[in-house]
Amino acid sequence: NGANADIAITTHGSDFYFAICALMTISAFTFVGLAFRKHRRDRVFHYITAGVVFVAAIAYFTMGSNLGFTPIEVEYRRSDPKVSGVFREIFWVRYVDWFITTPLLLMDLLLTAGMPWPTILWVILIDEIMIVTGLIGALVRSSYKWGYFTFGCIALCYILYQLVWEARRHTIVLGQDVKRVFFMCGTLTAVLWTLYPIAWGVSEGGNIIAPDSEAVFYGILDFLAKPVFGGLLLWGHRNIDPARLGL
Ligand code: RET
Numbered sequence: 001n002g003a004n005a006d007i008a009i010t011t012h013g014s015d016f017y018f019a020i021c022a023l024m025t026i027s028a029f030t031f032v033g034l035a036f037r038k039h040r041r042d043r044v045f046h047y048i049t050a051g052v053v054f055v056a057a058i059a060y061f062t063m064g065s066n067l068g069f070t071p072i073e074v075e076y077r078r079s080d081p082k083v084s085g086v087f088r089e090i091f092w093v094r095y096v097d098w099f100i101t102t103p104l105l106l107m108d109l110l111l112t113a114g115m116p117w118p119t120i121l122w123v124i125l126i127d128e129i130m131i132v133t134g135l136i137g138a139l140v141r142s143s144y145k146w147g148y149f150t151f152g153c154i155a156l157c158y159i160l161y162q163l164v165w166e167a168r169r170h171t172i173v174l175g176q177d178v179k180r181v182f183f184m185c186g187t188l189t190a191v192l193w194t195l196y197p198i199a200w201g202v203s204e205g206g207n208i209i210a211p212d213s214e215a216v217f218y219g220i221l222d223f224l225a226k227p228v229f230g231g232l233l234l235w236g237h238r239n240i241d242p243a244r245l246g247l
Pocket of ligand 1: 134156
C-alpha cells in the first residue's frame, strides 16, 4: 500500500473510499430511476444530478483502489520538520471529478433560479478556474501553492456571491416552490463549498492531516454536496414544471 508515497492512505482509508463509492453508485441509480416518473422532456435535473454522482462513484472507485494520485514532495514531515524527501499522496483524480461535477451542480442551482445562459456559463468558467488553481496548487511543492490557493478562494467568493445574492433574488418571482428549493440547496452549497478550501489547506496545502483523515474530510463533504444535495434538489423539484424556469 502506497509503495510510491511515504504518506499514503491505509487499508482503512481505502475501505472508506469504497464505502463512499457504493453510496454514490446507489444514489446514481436511484436518481436515474426517479427520472422515469417524469416525462422525458422534464428530466433535466434528474440527468444532471445522476451524472454528478456517477462521475463521483468512478472517482471514489479510483481512490479506493489507491490509483489516480501522484506523490508530491512535502516541505516537512509532520513528525519531524527537518527531514526532507518525504512525499504525500496527492489524488489528482479528485480534480478530474470536480472539474466535471461542480459545473453540473452549479447548473442544477442556476437553472433552478432561472438564470440566463450567459450568466450560467460565466459562473461555470469561474468555477473551472477555481478547480484548476486548486489542482495546480496541490501539485506544487513550494509555498507558491498558496498563491494558486488564493486565486481559487477569490473565485469561490465570486461564485458564492452569485448564488447567495444574484441567483437567490432571481427566484423571488418564480413562486414558492422554486424559492424554497433554491434556498435550501443554495444554502447547503454555500456552507459546504466554503469547507473545501479548509480541507485543502490541511491536506494538499499544509500536509497537516494524514491521507486517511483527508479521505474522511473530503468524503463527508462530497457525500453531502452530491447525493444529499441531489436528493433534496430532486425532491424540491417534484411539483415544479421546468417550463416555468424556461426549460
Ligand atoms: C480548492 C482549492 C483552491 C481554493 C478553493 C477550492 C474549492 C473547492 C471546492 C470544491 C467543491 C467540490 C464539490 C465537489 C462535489 O461534491 C479547489 C479546494 C476555493 C469548492 C462540491
